[in-house]
Amino acid sequence: MxxxxxxxxxxxxxxxxxxxxxxxxxxxxxxxxxxxxxxxxxxxxxxxxxxxxxxxxxxxxxxxxxxxxxxxxxxxxxxxxxxxxxxxxxxxxxxxxxxxxxxxxxxxxxxxxxxxxxxxxxxxxxxxxxxxxxxxxxxxxxxxxxxxxxxxTDYRLLNKPRKLSDVYVQAQTTQLIDKYNTFQASFTESVGYFIIVQDGDTMCIDKLCNTQKYLDNNTKVVFAFTDPSTMDDYPGWPLRNFLVLISYHWGSRLDNIDVVCFRYLSRSGVHDVNHSLFLTVKMSSMADMSACPKCVGxxxxxxxxxxxxxxxxxxxxxxxxxxESAVDLNLKLMRWRLLPNLDLETVAKTKCLLLGAGTLGCNVARCLLGWGVRNITLVDNGRVSYSNPVRQTLFVFDDCKKTAGGCLKALAAAEALKKIFPGVNSEGVNLSIPMPGHTVSESAIKQTREDVEKLDSLISSHDAVFLLLDTRESRWLPTVMAAAKKKIVICSALGFDTFLVMRHGYQSYDEQGISQQKAPLSKIIPGNHLGCYFCNDVVAPGDSTKDRTLDQQCTVSRPGMSFIASALAVELLVSVLQHPERGCAPGDTGTGDDFLDADSCSLGLVPHQIRGFLSRFQQIMPASRAFDKCTACSKMVVDQYKSEGFNFLLKAFNETHYLEDLTGLTQMHQETAEAEVWDYDDEDEFSSMDSS
CATH class of the missing domain: 3.40.140.70 (Ubiquitin-like modifier-activating enzyme ATG7 N-terminal domain)
Incomplete structure (x- = not known):
């Protein structure tokens, strides 16, 4: 002092x-x-x-x-x-x-x-x-x-305000936090004024009404209050009436008092009170005052x-x-108390393109609304059937019977979003996405070209693309386009009791088309070396619906799967947007040496993939590297798309092995077959020797 x-x-x-x-x-x-x-x-x-x-x-x-x-x-x-x-x-x-x-x-x-x-x-x-x-x-x-x-007379300080960490050692501060939490938990709502009693190394927090008991026992009492001020050297307004109370009841007995301006930060389970202020105040008695003092405020x-x-x-x-104000309220409260660094503006202005307006598409759209996203476009070419409304949350029974065959899914979903939140800018686009393995006839070339141009325009005008389609091959063209335009891609797919949520790698090439960085040897994979949905495949996508029964043509999955996968897909996008490297964020796996510093993103980890197994109620977060022979995001495919455009796509649609030949998968298969060693048993080997 x-x-x-x-x-x-x-x-x-x-x-x-x-x-x-x-x-x-x-x-x-x-x-x-x-x-x-x-x-x-x-x-x-x-x-x-x-x-x-x-x-x-x-x-x-x-x-x-x-x-x-x-x-x-x-x-x-x-x-x-x-x-x-x-x-x-x-x-x-x-x-x-x-x-x-x-x-x-x-x-x-x-x-x-x-x-x-x-x-x-x-x-x-x-x-x-x-x-x-x-x-x-x-x-x-x-x-x-x-x-x-x-x-x-004005209250005066006997020393400069000090931080609590300058008065108490860490062990005492930790004990004080525990005692404070226990004290507050004993009441139905938080108490704003209390006392701190120290007996040796033992800290105790008690009710203000018990102060006289401790003073009569000559026990040191520190007065404390929950301080809403965040300024380094000045306590908050509630201390004023508190000091009047202390002056009236104990001012004649105490020449000066110690006051703790208790400030309690809590983030990610870590509690901190060290920034609280410790004041020593000169006291005077107000016990003899009969009239109410002057009041200001x-x-x-x-x-x-x-x-x-x-x-x-x-x-x-x-x-x-x-x-609109109500929609943003929860998000702003998150920023005020839990996540002061949360960038809500970036999330709100992100334009999201949802390819697929079915079970996944409906739930993703609803979750995006919750995060304050204002621009959502849904693409689909189907109609609302009677089996849809119970699983697809943007549709109701009237959508099935309003028009012959049901309303167009994309348009009905977009209108439903506006009914839920009129402030959203939602658009529905009825569009068929051309696919490899689905041959384009001469008569269909014009329509296919228009569909390709429309999809290209949509991907160009949006910031994030969600792949929420039913088949593997329907995800190929959007993957190629998004890779060429460097868009954030979130892919989600369902099985019966399994799901996949992943973000595509944010490939970066220099002017010669060569990756700007060499892939590191560590297990942590940079965002521009992460793979896409097709990178783990060694065959090109083809017609997956051919010769399939009804249960194989439909996505048959446990009802809760879509809600889980959709929510994780949206949360993954928001986490990517909060990371300082955005689409180039490394792939967190959350285990062992691969566990990255969660502080790099205000929301925590930013995984590459989330694979869920509902039968075991388990999730894993693997990360995989981009495949240089990938039929969707590899350099050869992206360059070919940029240079030849629709002519390249037409070959991919109509020629079964074109993509495999282009990327080198065909040659890799041949080399693998030639390298195989056939094993013979001894009898066969000797028989061949005898015959020779």
């Missing part, structure tokens, strides 16, 4: 944070409940002591503010409030604001002097909200106050002046706009 240093104690004021749902609920209550009743209403808010550095000291309100005894969010602290909603704008302007604040300050003072605040510490955290709602224009005028009682507006604020929700109160 620096005995020569003294300074006035300063506090970080609250910033009001009102969610759009709060205004929607206020408008509803004004119209349907309050009418002309302008009497004070009880509401509630919450604040939080786990925000990362740089976040404001927030008091948050949402639609639950009007729900009596609604439990605050996990690890958030309750603040009790009073709502004064006036009937006119003049009434809002002319109301006696000083009287309102003094009245609430008097209630806090009474709770302190009577001792009720020792038992229920939430009585120290109060707020006042003055509002006027112009429901014709959806203009809301509001002014917050966070009442704080002022001592006769009106919030400044956006111009940093004492005055009300105006929020114009004329557009966002529209149901469509309101739904």
């Amino acid at each position: 620096d005995e020569t240093w003294t300074g006035a104690l300063q506090f970080v004021p609250f910033n009001s944070f009102l969610d759009g749902g709060f205004w929607h609920k206020l408008a509803y209550n004004k119209l349907n409940v309050y009418a002309l009743d302008d009497t004070v209403k009880d509401i509630q808010a919450s604040y939080y002591n786990g925000d990362p550095s740089g976040m404001p000291c927030r008091m948050s309100l949402d639609h639950t503010a009007f729900t009596e005894n609604a439990k605050p969010p996990t690890r958030c602290l309750r603040a009790r409030g009073s709502l004064f909603n006036t009937n006119t704008l003049d009434g809002f302007k002319e109301i006696n604001k000083k009287s309102l604040l003094d009245k609430l300050g008097g209630e806090i003072w009474e709770a302190i002097t009577s001792g009720r605040a020792l038992e229920d510490t939430s009585l120290l955290s109060r707020f006042l909200l003055l509002t006027y709602a112009d429901l014709k224009k959806y203009h809301f005028y509001y002014w917050f106050a966070f009442p704080c009682l002022c001592p006769p 009106w919030e400044k507006n956006e111009r940093d002046k004492l005055g009300p604020r105006l929020v114009n929700l004329s557009s966002s109160m529209d149901p469509v706009r309101l739904s």
Whole structure:
């Protein structure tokens, strides 16, 4: 401690944070409940002591503010409030604001002097909200106050604020975290004020009402509160009324006190309180004061002046706009508390092309909506049949009977997305994807060329391509096109009780078409050396539906498979988008030496493949290298597609062994056959020798 240093104690004021749902609920209550009743209403808010550095000291309100005894969010602290909603704008302007604040300050003072605040510490955290709602224009005028009682003289610090890590060793800090969690778990909701008692090396956390007992035993007591401030040297607003309470009850006994401004960061299961502040404050007694001290606390507006604020929700109160706000709420909460580095803007603007609008396509589209993706295009050439709606979540029974043979799947799926979320830009494209092994006749060449050009245009105009098609060969052409255009490709396929989710390698070639990097020898494979869906095959794709029975033609799988695989496909895309190398992210396997630093992506690992086995409820994450003779993503195929275009594709469609000849697979098969050694038994060998 620096005995020569003294300074006035300063506090970080609250910033009001009102969610759009709060205004929607206020408008509803004004119209349907309050009418002309302008009497004070009880509401509630919450604040939080786990925000990362740089976040404001927030008091948050949402639609639950009007729900009596609604439990605050996990690890958030309750603040009790009073709502004064006036009937006119003049009434809002002319109301006696000083009287309102003094009245609430008097209630806090009474709770302190009577001792009720020792038992229920939430009585120290109060707020006042003055509002006027112009429901014709959806203009809301509001002014917050966070009442704080002022001592006769300012509080002073006896030393500079210190970090908790400068006061306690790591073992004590770890013990303090455990004791804090145990203490909070003993209550139905988080407690904002408490004491820390240290007996030798043993740390203890107890209720504030037990302070006198420890002082009578001459036990050292450190006062503590959950601090919403994130500033390095200044505690949050809740400390002000806490110090008044301490001054009133124990100021005559204590010349100075130690205060812990408890801040609790938690990420990926790791807890940290070392950034909490440790203050030593000079005390004075307020026990002799009979009258309520002066009360302050009106919030400044956006111009940093004492005055009300105006929020114009004329557009966002529209149901469509309101739904957009609600869709983004969960994502923004993730960023505020759990993933401050989450890049939601990149996810939202990513244009996703879904090839296949069946079981996988429907579920992938729904999951993309949950992540805030706004641009989704679905491609399919099928119609909604009566067996589809129970498995394919974007279709209903009417889609089967509305038109002869059923509605077009792609168009029906796109319309269903708009009904779920009107803010989505969804488009359905009825398109047949040409495939190797499916011969193109002379009469069909024109239509096939148009289909190829349409698919090429779609892949060019989108950022990510999902391969969600029924057959192996239908994935070939999109794979070639996406490889040529360097697009992110997520592929998903189902078996009866197995599934595959993978991302294609992001191949990079220099001007001569040679890979810019040599494949490393380590087990960790860079993203530009990962294989595609076809890289593990040594034969070209062909007609997989020929001579197959009904159960072999349809994708017969356990009903839950598509939901699992679809969700993992979307989560894989989002993880790729969050990785600093995007499509070139190395292939994590999550085991042994292949386990990469999860911090490189805010969401954790970014695998190459996820293979699931539902019969064993097991998943593995293998990674495989690109095959230089791959019939879809190899240099020879991509170069041939770029140089010859449709003529190259026509050969691939009509000539059975063309792709194998082009990539060298045919030669490899021949060399393998010639290298085979035939074994003879002894009798055959001697017989041949005798005959010779």
